[in-house]
Amino acid sequence: MNKKNTILDFLSHVLIIFGITVTCLIVFVALFGEDAKGVSTIFQLGNKGIAIETLLQYLLLAVIITALRMVFFTDTFIKNASIAVRTIAMFVSIVFAIAVFAAVFGWFPVHMWQAWLAFLVCFAVCAAISIVISTIKEKSDNEKLQTALENFCEGEKE
Secondary structure, three states: OOOOOOHHHHHHHHHHHHHHHHHHHHHHHHHHHHHHOOOOHHHOOHHHOOOHHHHHHHHHHHHHHHHHHHHHHOOOOOOOOOHHHHHHHHHHHHHHHHHHHHHHHOOOOOOOHHHHHHHHHHHHHHHHHHHHHHHHHHHHHHHHHHHHHHHHHHHHHO
């Protein structure tokens, strides 16, 4: 069954991504804020909080990620690619977008391999968690649809 995406669906995905991202930022700021204060604009307030400009940057990134999700996972733009190809292309696009944000907004020193390694590890962990949660949700949704279909078919027989 195809579901039409609405502006409310888009906004809910943006806010989910933004909320999860800010929650992760809070943890990182609490743990590493003072040590990373001079290295990254994300930690410009040390462990005292997250700057409004940083929050707005992450909100913009959440909008971009949600737009990429719509591009790669709706049949409107890409009709014949497999889920695996779409997933890989979306994650590559997200890493590219984050790299641009890192360079433009000074999120981390783009010339330091250690910063890239830390970013890629964090991204891989978050992506893995996201994939696991999405898979569990999809499986649950499919089971609910299968049960509803079976109940409907049994009702038709009577």
